[in-house]
Amino acid sequence: MKSKILLIFAFQSSCLQEAHKKEVLHFLLKTPEIKLIADYDIKFIFFAPGLTGWKHIVDVVYSNYSDYFGVILFVDIDRVLFLSNIISFVFQSLNKAIVFTGAKQNLLVNSVDAKSNLINSFQIASIPIQEVCLVFGSRVLRPSRSFISRDSQYNLFSATEDGLIGKIDFGFTPISMKQSSRNSKMIFAPNINDRISHLNLYPFTNLEVLTCGVGDGALIQGGIIDNQATEAIHKCCDRVVLFDTQGHRQCDQCINIEKCQLEAAVSKLMWSLGQTHDLKKFRNLFKANLTGEWGYSL
Amino acid sequence: MKFCLFGADKISLPWAEKIQAVLVRKRIGVIYKFERATVSNKGVASIDDGKNLLSSVDAVIITCNIPTGEVNYLIASAVSNNKPLLCFVSDNNGIPEALQTFLKDYRNFGKTILDIHTFSYSDFEDNLNVFIDKIVDIILTERPRIKFTLRITPAIDKYLSEKSAETGLSKADFVRDLIFKEKKD
Numbered sequence: 001m002k003s004k005i006l007l008i009f010a011f012q013s014s015c016l017q018e019a020h021k022k023e024v025l026h027f028l029l030k031t032p033e034i035k036l037i038a039d040y041d042i043k044f045i046f047f048a049p050g051l052t053g054w055k056h057i058v059d060v061v062y063s064n065y066s067d068y069f070g071v072i073l074f075v076d077i078d079r080v081l082f083l084s085n086i087i088s089f090v091f092q093s094l095n096k097a098i099v100f101t102g103a104k105q106n107l108l109v110n111s112v113d114a115k116s117n118l119i120n121s122f123q124i125a126s127i128p129i130q131e132v133c134l135v136f137g138s139r140v141l142r143p144s145r146s147f148i149s150r151d152s153q154y155n156l157f158s159a160t161e162d163g164l165i166g167k168i169d170f171g172f173t174p175i176s177m178k179q180s181s182r183n184s185k186m187i188f189a190p191n192i193n194d195r196i197s198h199l200n201l202y203p204f205t206n207l208e209v210l211t212c213g214v215g216d217g218a219l220i221q222g223g224i225i226d227n228q229a230t231e232a233i234h235k236c237c238d239r240v241v242l243f244d245t246q247g248h249r250q251c252d253q254c255i256n257i258e259k260c261q262l263e264a265a266v267s268k269l270m271w272s273l274g275q276t277h278d279l280k281k282f283r284n285l286f287k288a289n290l291t292g293e294w295g296y297s298l
Numbered sequence: 299m300k301f302c303l304f305g306a307d308k309i310s311l312p313w314a315e316k317i318q319a320v321l322v323r324k325r326i327g328v329i330y331k332f333e334r335a336t337v338s339n340k341g342v343a344s345i346d347d348g349k350n351l352l353s354s355v356d357a358v359i360i361t362c363n364i365p366t367g368e369v370n371y372l373i374a375s376a377v378s379n380n381k382p383l384l385c386f387v388s389d390n391n392g393i394p395e396a397l398q399t400f401l402k403d404y405r406n407f408g409k410t411i412l413d414i415h416t417f418s419y420s421d422f423e424d425n426l427n428v429f430i431d432k433i434v435d436i437i438l439t440e441r442p443r444i445k446f447t448l449r450i451t452p453a454i455d456k457y458l459s460e461k462s463a464e465t466g467l468s469k470a471d472f473v474r475d476l477i478f479k480e481k482k483d
Contacts (some may be wrong), residue, residue: 033374
């Protein structure tokens with residue numbers, strides 16, 4: 001294994017992608033101090049919208065994973081939570097770090113946080129952290145327990161107590177790190193099913209919407225699940241996740257979840273649906289606490 | 299004025315402690331971390347807003363036996379934050395080649411002071427004093443470029459006008475001088 005870091009810049013494809021690439025290379029040329037922390041190779045991914053794009057990113061990470069000491073993905077902050085959650089489920093039992101970072105402003109040269117986030121990410125990718133993490137501001141977070149925060153200009157994300165991997169001050173100060181052997185074998189489970197719906201049940205929502213085709217799985221958020229709603233859910237589909245709902249009844253089709261992050265729940269639903277067609281296996285897989293996403297056993 | 303001081307390992311710890319004593323003597327604030335010591339409360343508080351720790355200090359001093367990953371990270375952070383940096387590396391091991399190459403490249407475009415010395419008892423305090431003086435000079439002679447509005451009373455305005463006539467300085471320069479004096483003391 002080369003003791004090198006792979007730095008991936010992943011942006012949605014656009015007509016400006018060549019200009020974007022040029023800007024990134026210029027930015028890196030003006031930041032030679034990164035090479036003091038680690039040597040690195042750069043890759044650009046300009047991905048298509050939707051599942052094809054996500055798979056593209058997963059494929060690039062997988063095909064390079066074994067050749068590098070760590071991987072850094074610099075992505076748009078709007079997508080970083082979903083993408084890092086999906087990667088957490090696709091790549092399990094990691095023996096190195098896959099770090100997600102980004103910048104508040106798209107134009108890197110003018111960005112106040114791009115340089116600092118990137119330098120911190122290199123520091124994290126160079127030490128034996130063995131999981132997917134988000135590095136923004138002074139925090140190193142577990143994606144499945146993270147959420148957007150407005151704490152400060154720099155800490156763009158926050159996490160529940162069990163989602164804080166560590167803090168960055170003079171270097172990295174660990175708080176709760178996963179420990180596994182550097183020689184452990186990574187589990188790669190890349191199938192994702194994007195045919196899902198996310199519905200908010202407001203008090204006056206017409207429950208007929210549930211019968212209009214919600215795809216292979218649905219996440220229903222909020223609302224009161226009474227007899228009428230349960231009946232509608234039965235007609236809807238057989239893989240339904242109830243997220244922070246009230247008054248729900250025991251039903252085989254539904255899995256109740258609460259106190260978790262929406263991005264983690266949606267990503268887990270897509271990933272679990274991609275792994276199996278069997279209802280029982282799906283339920284077991286979804287309920288399993290793979291990356292600490294539930295914070296507790298369901 | 300506030301410095302960040304990092305004693306990276308046990309061997310260089312006596313040097314870090316010596317530097318801390320010099321900084322305290324010069325009444326310079328210091329956020330420090332020594333090997334096997336915890337970050338001072340002040341240090342922890344300053345990073346809660348997510349800013350890079352080094353963005354809140356005026357300069358960085360590191361002592362180490364051999365530059366480790368943590369030392370390289372601090373050097374990189376100091377450079378990217380445009381903070382003057384002094385790094386003492388034990389003369390038993392010398393400055394690693396990668397760091398020397400970086401220094402050579404950096405001097406071609408770097409704006410800030412970046413001094414990396416191998417240390418020995420004889421010239422240690424001289425290097426430190428020269429560095430501190432350089433930083434104080436930089437801070438004091440930097441061209442003012444931040445503009446802000448200050449509302450004052452007619453009595454203060456009268457006082458400033460008199461002082462301006464007396465010293466031959468503009469009112470703004472007079473106020474700036476007062477602040478420099480306060481900071482230097």
